[in-house]
Amino acid sequence: MATFYEQRMFNLFERYGISKNAQNMLKQYEDFMTARVDEAAVGRLIRLSPNNRAALTTTMGKCAKMAGKEPGELKHCLAIIDSCVKMLQIADKSPVQEGFPSFKKLPSEIRNRIFYFYLGNHSEAAALIPFPKHGECVCAPHEPPLGVHFIKKNISAAFTSKAMRDEVLACLYRKRAFHFPCACEMHYHLTTNDALKELIRTFHWCGIEADKGIRGLQDMKQLEYLTVIISKSTTKHVTQREKEIRKYFMPKRGTNVLPEALGFDELIQLRGLSVAVEHVAKRKADRRSDDEKGSLNALLQSRVTKPREDSDEETG
Structure with missing residues (x-):
């Protein structure tokens, strides 16, 4: 033909x-x-x-x-x-009824918009709390206020396939804030969930693994802002140096100060961050004095806000 x-x-x-x-x-x-x-x-x-x-x-x-x-x-x-x-x-010929096109064939912008509404990532969305605790520490967990129950976040779409999991979790971690009850719990999630590292903004400085949790923040180059929450529990565990000193110099009862707290050395080694210090909620733990809060805030402002050393080397 x-x-x-x-x-x-x-x-x-x-x-x-x-x-x-x-x-x-x-x-x-x-x-x-x-x-x-x-x-x-x-x-x-x-x-x-x-x-x-x-x-x-x-x-x-x-x-x-x-x-x-x-x-x-x-x-x-x-x-x-x-x-x-x-x-x-x-x-x-009768057209084949294929229905809605494959979700993965939609443009990424449309998929992200769908995830935005699916996850409820609006500007006033509440912070997410990993619950129950997975760390092996004895620090107090988050507890809901009286008459309120924690609502489990539905992310079933993240378990349909590996590709969907990566997209859903990336959208969730980029837009939502996570609150950790202690630095031990933060350390657990930093070591088991690489994608979550992009979201750390606020943590309660306390716990037997506080030094490890805060040390993990040093590798997070995308971290720009950090809020440190302090309480009387912050000085429950002290640094190894302080333990050695106390073998020879017994402290006075109830005189633990913030520079003795486990994780203090790691905290003041952070660089390139905007930092703030806040008191813990009264219902969760005993608060420290405003004087201690102000002193720690001044110390961190003078050290943590300095540029990172690696950025200095690149520009030099």
Whole structure:
């Protein structure tokens, strides 16, 4: 069977009086036969355009008349009629009901917008609390206020596949804040969940693994702002240096100060952050004095806000 380009080269369209619409459809059929367009596209061109359908039926009638008048044109006429018949058959096929397209085929911007509403990541969304505690410390966990219950966050979509898990959790971790009851719990999540590292903003400085938890913040180059929450529990565990000193110098009862607290050395080694110090909620632990809060805040402002050493090396 002659191709569309051969038919045009033989000047068949002008000699048979074939309209422009019919020529365009014959070109589309040629593209379909060479896999340039799919069957659905050809069918839509005919179903959605009465003019294209009428052009095909008219072309079949013209070719039939031409074949009767000129037997030498029979081969070309039959080829054009055959193409028109097959295009009409394609158009008359019942379209396959595929429903909503595959979710992964949607643009990433649309998928992220859907995740935004699915996860409730609006500006006034409440902070998320990992519950129950997974760390092995004895620090007090988060407890809901009286008459209020924690509501479990539904992220079932994250468990449908690995690709979905990465997208859902990335959207969740980028937009929502997480509150940890102690530095021990923060250390547990920093070591078991790499993606969560991008969200650490606030932690309660206390716990038997406070030094490890705060040390983990030093590797978080994307961290820009940090809030340190202090309480009487902050000095419940002291540094190894302080333990050695106390073998020889017994402290006075109830005189533990913040520089003795476990994690203090790691905290003042942080760099390149905007930092703030806050009191713990009264219902969770005993508060320290405002004087201690102000002194720690002044110390951290003078040290933690300095540029990171690695950034100095790059610019130098």
